[in-house]
Amino acid sequence: MTELVFAGVDIAYGSGRAAHDVVHNVSLTVPSGRIMGLVGESGSGKSTLARAAVGLHEPRSGRIQLDGTNVVNARGGKAALRRRIQMVFQDANSSLNPRMSIGAAIEEAILVRSGAARRDRVRRGDEVRRMLELVELDPRRSDDLPMQLSGGQRQRVAIARALAAEPQVLLADEITSALDVSVQGTVLNLLMQVHRQLGLTVLFISHNLAIVRQLCDEVTVMRAGEIVETGIASKVIDNPKHPYTRALIGAVPRVGERLLGEGVRS
Ligand SMILES: Nc1ncnc2c1ncn2[C@@H]1O[C@H](COP(=O)(O)OP(=O)(O)O)[C@@H](O)[C@H]1O
Ligand SMILES: [Mg+2]
Incomplete structure (x- = not known):
């Protein structure tokens, strides 16, 4: 924490x-x-x-x-x-090498950012699989190139790379x-x-x-x-004190509607 x-x-x-x-x-x-x-x-x-x-x-x-x-x-x-501290950016393409498989990209992130124990060759395959599972990608897709993935899947790989640093x-x-x-x-x-x-x-x-x-x-x-x-997010957005915040909210007509469907917070 x-x-x-x-x-x-x-x-x-x-x-x-x-x-x-x-x-x-x-x-x-x-x-x-x-x-x-x-x-x-x-x-x-x-x-x-x-x-x-x-x-x-x-x-x-x-x-x-x-x-x-x-x-x-x-x-x-x-x-x-x-x-x-790790950062994930808007464009997953810019942080992924188009010629490197997603498994190799995650492996690289693990190797660059972790100590000797985690680098243990035998466990490495397990670590990549664990990271793919953590971001809900099928570990069997480990050899896929970024272009074979959807935009959402590529962003999951970017998140996995960030999380590889623990x-x-x-x-x-x-x-x-x-x-x-x-x-x-x-x-x-x-x-x-x-x-x-x-x-x-x-x-x-x-x-x-x-x-x-x-x-x-x-x-x-x-x-x-x-x-x-x-x-507090709900208070500021439902009852903004500053005129600029009110203007920002005014510029987004759909605030308050459920844009993401059920389950995001549950
Ligand atoms: N590399 C850069 N060189 C010079 N100015 C920049 C650079 N990146 C951003 N800026 C300027 O800094 C300000 C803040 O940009 P940024 O942090 O990207 O804002 P936001 O993420 O809120 O859109 C903007 O005026 C932008 O034009
Ligand atoms: Mg920005």
Whole structure:
């Protein structure tokens, strides 16, 4: 169980005179084992914030901590600390090698990110099978190439690769936005299942407020690099305090309807 904390985080693109701030003084806590939604219009800095937590951007100032330990510029054991936070992106294609079988891709993720014991050759086949089963893919499809899978199945492989590192925190950045509506529900169900099964702390970035209301314990609303509102997801979405949150909800006419059918939260 792990708490993820952003404290006074500033992130800029470019340097010197060309630098422009895209995240300003963001403080946000994702409590251990909970799901925090992060919403806001495109360009508000959601992805930038999440990417900083996996070391893809270095904040200009502020801290990003796992259970009180800095993940940015952490000395010694940095790789081990980083491994505890994994990110899944919108486009599974960009994170999968088209010429590598999905079994090999998962095996690679296990080998890169785990210690000697888990690398045991004999057990390796079992580990890949276990990861495929965890994301509800048929282990017999281990030799398939990404192109032989549907978009939803590829996103399951991306989730399996992230989980191969045995993280405590998962950052899910618009993970169903590129998928057909018909398969979004199954991927979200899977996310909820592994969240519960593994006790993962999750930051769930989405522009779909109906989904956030259904899945998330809390929600944080970002606008132009700053947090405008945060709280219990159902309260914030049903009764927003900030005009920007109200505008965001107004832009999504179907909030409140069940978009995913029964069972997502059950
Ligand atoms: N690699 C980059 N270089 C320069 N500016 C970027 C880069 N990536 C994103 N930005 C800018 O940073 C801002 C925040 O982007 P992003 O974090 O992707 O927002 P969101 O995920 O909320 O849509 C936007 O203005 C975007 O244009
Ligand atoms: Mg984004």
